[in-house]
Amino acid sequence: MPGFLGHLFNGVAHGVSVLAGVTLVALVVLVVAEIIARSVFNTSLAVVEECVGYFVVLLMVLGAAMALRKNDLFRVSFIADVLPPALERASRAVYIFIALAVCCVFVWRTADLVASSFSRGKISQTAMETPLWIPQLALPIGFCVLAVFLIEHLLLVLRSSDTGGK
Amino acid sequence: MEVILAFGLLIGLILGGFWVQFSVSTAGLFYIWLLNGFSGWKALGLVSWGAANSFTLAAIPLFVFMAEILLGSGLSARLYNGVAPFFRWLPGGLLHTNIAGCGIFAAISGGSAPTAAAMSTVALPELSERGYNRRIVAGSLAAGGTLGILIPPSITMIIYATFTETSIAHLFAAGLVPGILLALAYMGFIMLRVWRNPSLVPVERTVSSPGELRRAACDILPFLLLIVVVLGSIYGGLATPTEAGAIGVVGALMIATLYRRMSKNMITEAISRTLRMSGNILFIVFTSMIFAYATALSGVGDHLAHWLEASGYSKFVFLLMIMVVFTILGCFMEGLGMIAIIVPVIFPALMAMGVDPVWFGVFVVILVELGQLTPPLGVILFVVASSSNKVTVEDVALGVAPFFGIIFLFILLLIAVPEIALWFPSWSLGG
Amino acid sequence: TDWTAYTYSSVSTTAAVKGMTRIAEKVSEQTGNDLNIKLHLGKTLQIASSDITQATGDGIVDFAADYFFSGSVPIARVLNLPLLIENDAEWTKAYAAMEPILKEAFAKQGVVYLGGYRYPSQVFFTTFDMKSLADLKGHKIRVTSPEQGHFVEAFGGAPITLSGSEVPTSLERGVIDGVLTASAGGAKNWHEFLPYNYRFPVNYGNSVIIANADSYDDLPEKDRQVLSDVVSAEGPAITTAFNEDEIVQMNKQRDAGMKIVEVDQSELPEARRKMAAYWEEWAADKGPEYVKALKIVREAIGK
Ligand code: NA
Ligand code: NA
Numbered sequence: 001m002p003g004f005l006g007h008l009f010n011g012v013a014h015g016v017s018v019l020a021g022v023t024l025v026a027l028v029v030l031v032v033a034e035i036i037a038r039s040v041f042n043t044s045l046a047v048v049e050e051c052v053g054y055f056v057v058l059l060m061v062l063g064a065a066m067a068l069r070k071n072d073l074f075r076v077s078f079i080a081d082v083l084p085p086a087l088e089r090a091s092r093a094v095y096i097f098i099a100l101a102v103c104c105v106f107v108w109r110t111a112d113l114v115a116s117s118f119s120r121g122k123i124s125q126t127a128m129e130t131p132l133w134i135p136q137l138a139l140p141i142g143f144c145v146l147a148v149f150l151i152e153h154l155l156l157v158l159r160s161s162d163t164g165g166k
Numbered sequence: 167m168e169v170i171l172a173f174g175l176l177i178g179l180i181l182g183g184f185w186v187q188f189s190v191s192t193a194g195l196f197y198i199w200l201l202n203g204f205s206g207w208k209a210l211g212l213v214s215w216g217a218a219n220s221f222t223l224a225a226i227p228l229f230v231f232m233a234e235i236l237l238g239s240g241l242s243a244r245l246y247n248g249v250a251p252f253f254r255w256l257p258g259g260l261l262h263t264n265i266a267g268c269g270i271f272a273a274i275s276g277g278s279a280p281t282a283a284a285m286s287t288v289a290l291p292e293l294s295e296r297g298y299n300r301r302i303v304a305g306s307l308a309a310g311g312t313l314g315i316l317i318p319p320s321i322t323m324i325i326y327a328t329f330t331e332t333s334i335a336h337l338f339a340a341g342l343v344p345g346i347l348l349a350l351a352y353m354g355f356i357m358l359r360v361w362r363n364p365s366l367v368p369v370e371r372t373v374s375s376p377g378e379l380r381r382a383a384c385d386i387l388p389f390l391l392l393i394v395v396v397l398g399s400i401y402g403g404l405a406t407p408t409e410a411g412a413i414g415v416v417g418a419l420m421i422a423t424l425y426r427r428m429s430k431n432m433i434t435e436a437i438s439r440t441l442r443m444s445g446n447i448l449f450i451v452f453t454s455m456i457f458a459y460a461t462a463l464s465g466v467g468d469h470l471a472h473w474l475e476a477s478g479y480s481k482f483v484f485l486l487m488i489m490v491v492f493t494i495l496g497c498f499m500e501g502l503g504m505i506a507i508i509v510p511v512i513f514p515a516l517m518a519m520g521v522d523p524v525w526f527g528v529f530v531v532i533l534v535e536l537g538q539l540t541p542p543l544g545v546i547l548f549v550v551a552s553s554s555n556k557v558t559v560e561d562v563a564l565g566v567a568p569f570f571g572i573i574f575l576f577i578l579l580l581i582a583v584p585e586i587a588l589w590f591p592s593w594s595l596g597g
Numbered sequence: 598t599d600w601t602a603y604t605y606s607s608v609s610t611t612a613a614v615k616g617m618t619r620i621a622e623k624v625s626e627q628t629g630n631d632l633n634i635k636l637h638l639g640k641t642l643q644i645a646s647s648d649i650t651q652a653t654g655d656g657i658v659d660f661a662a663d664y665f666f667s668g669s670v671p672i673a674r675v676l677n678l679p680l681l682i683e684n685d686a687e688w689t690k691a692y693a694a695m696e697p698i699l700k701e702a703f704a705k706q707g708v709v710y711l712g713g714y715r716y717p718s719q720v721f722f723t724t725f726d727m728k729s730l731a732d733l734k735g736h737k738i739r740v741t742s743p744e745q746g747h748f749v750e751a752f753g754g755a756p757i758t759l760s761g762s763e764v765p766t767s768l769e770r771g772v773i774d775g776v777l778t779a780s781a782g783g784a785k786n787w788h789e790f791l792p793y794n795y796r797f798p799v800n801y802g803n804s805v806i807i808a809n810a811d812s813y814d815d816l817p818e819k820d821r822q823v824l825s826d827v828v829s830a831e832g833p834a835i836t837t838a839f840n841e842d843e844i845v846q847m848n849k850q851r852d853a854g855m856k857i858v859e860v861d862q863s864e865l866p867e868a869r870r871k872m873a874a875y876w877e878e879w880a881a882d883k884g885p886e887y888v889k890a891l892k893i894v895r896e897a898i899g900k
Contacts, residue, residue, distance in 0.1 A: 020441045021434075024227060031228070031412035038772070039404045042735060044757040046746065053219040059227050060218050060452055063445015064187070072442050073185040074450065074548050076559050080183030091182065099188040105195060105207060106214065113211025116655055120706055125647055125668045126758065127743040132668070139214055209644075209657040216645040221760040276766070319766045325640070327765075328786055329607055334765040335789045403771030406763040455643045462641045463601075506641045510609045 009152045013069055016145055020062035027055045046127045054135040061142020069149045089157060096154045103147040110139035169466045172197035173498055176457075180542045186559070187446075190453040190543065197460035209459070217455035218448070221408060222276070222321055226451075227444035228411025229271075229280035233287035234436040234443075235418040239427035241388055242288040246296070248385030251378060258356040259367050261298065261306050264289050265352045268310030272317035272345065274396050274414075276324075276407035278538055279447060282311025282546050284414075286553035287443070294556060297368035302359065304557050305565025308550045309352055309572075312535035315501075317345035319400075319407045322531050325502050329509050332523045339591035340524050341531065344576070347586065348532075351572050359568070388421045446552045447545075451500065454543055458503035467495060467507030475515045484519065485581055488512065489533060496537020500545065504537060505530060528587040529580060536573050539566050598820075600634045600659035600812065605646040605804075607639035612781070612842055613804065614638060616714065616835035617662050620806070620827050627823045632816065634660055650807065654707035659812040664716075664804040667742070670702040671883070675890045678879065679748040679800045680872040683865070685840075687898045688715060688801060694897035698890055703805070709813045712828040713805040714835035717843035718798035719745070720860075722784050722791040723775030724768060728858050730797065730868065736774040739764060741802075744879070745777055748799055751871055765790055780846040781839055788850045794857045797864065806832060873900075 034048040067073050080088055116122075118133040172193050179189035198206040236242045246260060253259045264285065271281040286307045293303045315322040318338035327334045360366050392414070399405045399413045422428045461467060470491050479487060488508075495504050509530065516526055538546040541563045551559045580586055602621065606613045614636075621634035637658075644652050650669035653661045667674050675695065676682065682691050692715075703710040721727055725736060733754035740746045746756030757773050764783070767773045768790035775791070777799055778784050784791060806828050813821065851857050876895075880887040 017438060017441065020445075021437045024231065024437055024441060027224060027227065028231065028412050028415050031224070031409050032416055035399075035405050035409055035413065038737065038755075038757060042737065042755045044737075044755060046743075046756070046758050049221050049758050049760055052221050052224045056220055056223045056227075056448065057215075057218040059441065059444060060223075060448035061445075063227075063441045063443075064449035065445070066438075067442045067446040067449070068185075070442060072446055072552070072555070073187055074446065074551060074559055075183055075185055076180050076542075077183050078558075078560055079181055095182075095184045095188070098192055099185065102188055102191050102195060106191075106210065109207055109210035110214055112208075113215060116211070116651060120651060120654065120669060122651060123668050123671060125665060125742065127746070129671075135219075136215055139211075139218070208655060209642075209652075212645075212648050212652050212655070212657060213643045216648060217643045219645065222762055276763075321762055324762050324765055331608060331610065331785060333789055334786070335769070400766075400770060403767075406759070406767050406772055408760075408763060459643045462637065462643075465635075502640070503643075506607065506638070510607075510638060 005155070009148070012145065012148055013066070016062050016065055020059060020066065023055050023058045023062070027052060027059070030055075050124055050126050050128060050130065054138070057135065058138045058142070061138060061145065065142065065145040065149055068146060069152070089160065093154065093157050096150055096157065100147055100150045100154070103143050103150060106143040107140050107147065110136070110143065114140060168197060168200040168464055169461070171200060172460065176498060177542055186542075186548065187449045187453045190450070190457050194453065194457040194460050197457065198463070201460065201464055206463075210456070213456060213459045214452070217452050217459075223448060223451065225275055225277055225280040225408045225411050226283060226447055227440060228408075228415060229275060229284040230287060230444045230447075231436065231440040232411060232414035232418045233284040234440045235415065235422055235433075236389075236392075237288055237291065238432045238436040238439075239418075239422035239425070241418075241421060241425065241427065242292055244385045245288075245389045246292050248382045248387075248389075251382045256357065257364075258353070258360040259298075260293055260296070261302065261356045261360070261367065262353050264293075264303065264306045265310045265349050265356070268307070268313050269317060269345070269349045270393060270397075272313040272315075274400060274407065274410050275314055276319045276321040278312045278314035278535065278546055279451070279549050280411065281314030282307060282549045283443070283447060283553065285311060286550045290550070290554045290557060294554065299366040300557055301561050301565035302356070302366050303565070304550050304562040305567070305569055306352065306356060308539055308546045308562050308566040309569035310349070311546050311549065312538055313345050313349060315531055315535060316341045316348065316528070318342060320531065321407075322501060322505070322534055323527060326505055326509065326527045326530055329505060330513055330523055330527070332527055336524045336591040337527045339594055340528050340587040343590045344528055344532070344580065344587050348573070348576055351576060352569060355568065355572055388425060392417045392421055443552050447549050450548050451545060454500040454545065455503070457543070458499050461495075461499055462503065462507055467499075467504070468511060470495070471508045471511035475512050481519045481521065482581065484515075485521075485529070488529075489577060492530075492533035492537060493540065496533070496544075497540045498543045499537070500543075501534035501537055504534065522584065522588060524591060525580075525584045525587050529577065532573060532577055532580070536570065536577075539570060539573075598632050598816065600632065602634045602636045602660040603639075603642060603644065603649060603652065603658045604636065604662040605639045605649060605664050606662070607641070609638060611785075612835050612838035613662060613714070616831050616838065617806075619834075620831050623827045623831070624824055627827065628820045632820050632824070650703070650706055650708060650805075653807050653809050656809050656811060658809070660806075660808045662804050662806050664802065666805055669706050670699065672702055672886060672890055673699055673805075674742070674744065675880070675887065675894055677742060677800050677802060678744055678872070678876050678891075680798075680865075680869050681876055681894065681900070682801055682898065683798055687900075690897045691894045692803075694893050695890065698893070699805070703807060704810070707810045709808045709810050711806045711808055711825060712832035713803055714832045714839070715801055715803040716782055717779040717801075717839055718796075719777045719779060719782075719800050719802060721775055721795040721797055721799075722778060722787070723793045723795065724771070724791060725774055725793065726856070727775070727793050727795040729795070729861055730864055732795075737772075739767075739773045739776045741777070745799060747875060747879075748872065749777075751875070752868075779839075779843060780850060781842040784850065785846055788853065788855060792855055794847075794850065794855055795860070796858065797860045797868075
């Protein structure tokens, strides 16, 4: 996608892949550090089980967003493949709208969760006593990113129908 | 009623070509709305958090990362060059390495998704390249991947044990022999299939010279080293099955360095592929759990289980009915959710019939395996499909269909000869 | 009225789940089917055990038993401090003293505190021969709270945090050397990997029985009364059932070959002294309400 919007989407995508990449590396480093601490120094970092859970949440939403942008999300396409092109494009636009609606519901409900955890002062039951709204923020933010990439898909579909399919 | 509407919508959306994850979440939201109205969606926040915030799910990105490093460094290609000469004489050739490889990964990881993800990432591109029929490659990987929960360690068995207070050690021991037998049955089937239709596999070159075999053996060495390190780390008490994935990543990095294949480009490419693949898989697991929440809330599983319990069938018919119930639920529920809903309800009736709880655990685990392979919601189908963009979910589903039949026959065999599962634990652990 | 209920426990045969089932049945019977409670067992709904109080407060479930509430009501952890409360008599006094504080803290979460029950003492189950605290030295023990971790560390052990689903494999392979739990609790599942049991009582764990405040307020007065009465009767009954099961399980585990060593009484005073400083330090570190709560508990049990 050309122009300002194109830069915007590329920028978001770049940020997402950097953040997700750092999370993946941190996951490996943290788990290896715990194994070494336990087997060599006979101690535990005491935070790894908790952090790993948070990293998985982040990897899920960011990884899903990256897969969506590359159009890697699973699809069963044998019926869609034989539809007339116009109908196929129309169905894609409808699907993107539904997916956007689903994302909005998730953003709304998970943002509510963040608010609930924040107002309750909910903490993790570990040595870190993490205020849980902080890691939980990964969910609404992640679904927002998914929504952004859905909008990009939508613009691409609309543009391709403007130019008669290509 | 609600369940039929929700399931109908799910199938309709998936067949209509909607992204699977969004099909599942749309159907899940619809299902919750049918049950409790819009206020039912209040639960989505905590349910999402509960489903995604999981230590054991970390095995998926870790094992995928390990496999991507092996793939990116070219070590997996080297491995296949290495093993190919040894499998030349066997009808099916390298297809057997899929099953054997899955068996080895199954002994490392506690779940099926990490097992299938790791093996498919390495095997699917390589074997398609060599001209193997991609459906039978994908099918054998999906079938082999499910061995992950049958061959110990197994998170599924641990969950079953918590619900039923069954011995975990006995369950682990009981899964081993059926796991190996099932793997052999897969291999037997591959041989039969290829013998009937040789065009499924490429024609390999003729006899290998001793020198070629020696060089080939050297190519296998790095991989053997990795297996020794990872298996050693969990059997030597250094790491848990989930953590073993991280050891695998470090091992793969070390081997890549040792063979001078490390580069910044290779690593960033591996990371980026790992993120997309594991994001895709974690997202489908996540949405399945949202759907499972709705199913649990509706009580449909309870109803099925209670109906089964009250039916008064004989032991054999009862077990067959359990197979039917698991197969139906398995089409649209994730495995642990099925165990949570069905097992506690029917367990007392089974005990009254004199069914061995350890044997039943193995039976349930194989049924869960089956559920991971049944469309529309079969996690392993998606895992295998995600490892290559040349293979679709449909390819995997069609490729795995005959293996599905083998698993079914194997379950019947297990009912007829329970000693298949029970002999080894009683021999090794007593009682 | 139909209520959705949830419990962290997934085993239908434990005293905890049996008790919750009894509560549901009795309430529906005594309210003439006015209030029907449908109980969902742990892991059937995808709500984490540590989120049950929040789920109840947010109205996702109406009624619940929660063992992992300390992230929502951290002040309750005073009751779980190592060696502060060592026997039934002390527990009863301490709990009575803490109850008003708990009620208020749960009310702030939008939750009505109705009652609770207690598990038997958390004791050591190990893969190495353990006869005294000195044997902890150099051994890796899985703990479930930072306070337990402090205790293990104070006696030379290494506290390890580990996901519950990985405990059996970790014990089998030697990733950890032991756990802190009760015979009628975790040991029920893991006993075959744990040949030794040293019954040093480190601390108690307890569950609360709670309801969503709005759902509770919407009930007619008479149903509320029934609910309170049933829970007040069944809570202690669950505790009793757990105490009985503890003996049954202990004997079962002994018959299966577990070597069980009773606590060496002479070790208790020294351990108590060592921990007393920690209680104060812990409370001071957390804030004035904790200091106050600790003072109330210590006065109640005269310690
Ligand atoms: Na396994
Ligand atoms: Na399925």
